[in-house]
Amino acid sequence: MLQQLIRALAELEEDRVLEIVGRELEGGTEPLLILQACQAGMTEVGDRFEKKEYFVSDLMMSGEIFKQVSMILEPQLKSATQISCGAVVVGTVQGDIHDIGKDIVVNMLKSANLEVTDLGVDVPPARFVDALQETSASVLGLSGLLTLAFDSMQETVSAIETAGLRDKVRIMIGGGPVDGGVCAVVGADSWGADAQAAVRQAKTWLEVGAQA
Numbered sequence: 117m118l119q120q121l122i123r124a125l126a127e128l129e130e131d132r133v134l135e136i137v138g139r140e141l142e143g144g145t146e147p148l149l150i151l152q153a154c155q156a157g158m159t160e161v162g163d164r165f166e167k168k169e170y171f172v173s174d175l176m177m178s179g180e181i182f183k184q185v186s187m188i189l190e191p192q193l194k195s196a197t198q199i200s201c202g203a204v205v206v207g208t209v210q211g212d213i214h215d216i217g218k219d220i221v222v223n224m225l226k227s228a229n230l231e232v233t234d235l236g237v238d239v240p241p242a243r244f245v246d247a248l249q250e251t252s253a254s255v256l257g258l259s260g261l262l263t264l265a266f267d268s269m270q271e272t273v274s275a276i277e278t279a280g281l282r283d284k285v286r287i288m289i290g291g292g293p294v295d296g297g298v299c300a301v302v303g304a305d306s307w308g309a310d311a312q313a314a315v316r317q318a319k320t321w322l323e324v325g326a327q328a
């Protein structure tokens with residue numbers, strides 16, 4: 117059934133996607149598995165865009181469908197307890213407006229009872245610095261899906277260094293094309309392939325134990 121969900125999203129069949137998601141939830145499927153299937157569908161959309169089978173309007177459509185699914189799954193992914201276990205700042209870097217993955221990361225961090233300041237998209241380096249100073253957060257998550265986002269990530273890390281905050285803040289990066297090589301070039305401390313990795317890393321850095 118999850119294969120059908122992947123295909124329905126790849127085919128941009130909005131009603132079918134929502135129908136399958138509803139049925140899977142009723143049948144007791146883990147919300148995280150549903151989310152991962154939708155992510156696989158989005159990857160297929162991206163592949164078709166690369167092959168010029170899809171256009172930007174199709175990317176937008178896939179984004180809309182994914183956001184609806186996220187809204188349905190969000191309450192199911194939230195845990196019951198609400199005690200904050202640490203502060204994290206998150207945003208999509210300057211020049212990049214992709215926010216679907218970033219929003220999932222934000223929601224999952226919140227679900228882990230972390231206090232998250234979400235700066236949104238197209239965030240300039242100075243805004244990250246301000247937010248870190250305002251919140252005293254010791255963890256920063258940078259998201260970016262475009263190759264040009266790597267430069268913005270590097271500029272953000274440099275701005276944090278210049279502001280004298282680098283030794284107080286651990287920086288993780290993520291988004292479609294990010295990997296260990298990008299992490300090293302950008303000067304971040306860690307990178308993650310998905311939202312679960314972001315939560316694991318933040319909890320490790322914040323030394324949040326089993327209570328979160």
Ligand code: B12
Pocket residue numbers: 155158159160161162163165166172175176178179182211212213214215216217218220221256257258259260261262263264288289290291292293307308309310311312313314
């Ligand atoms: C939907 C989409 C759009 C939508 C975005 C809607 C929105 N509100 O976000 C719209 C239509 C606006 C869009 C626009 C563009 N897009 Co676009 N888009 C996509 C698409 C199909 C899906 C992205 C997505 O949401 N994936 C699903 C989410 C859940 O995955 P994710 O973002 O990777 O996030 C997960 C992980 O990466 C991780 N993660 C994310 N952030 C972080 C942060 C941390 C700290 C950690 C640890 C983990 C982490 O956790 C997330 C959840 O598990 C991708 C294709 C792809 N393969 O990714 C292209 C893609 C990213 N887009 C692309 C392009 C080229 C563009 C445009 C330039 C197109 C154009 N000609 O205008 C513009 C750019 C606009 C801009 N300045 O940013 C290219 C980028 C190529 C490149 N290497 O630079 C891609 C790869 C498509 C392709 N194959 O060519 N796009």
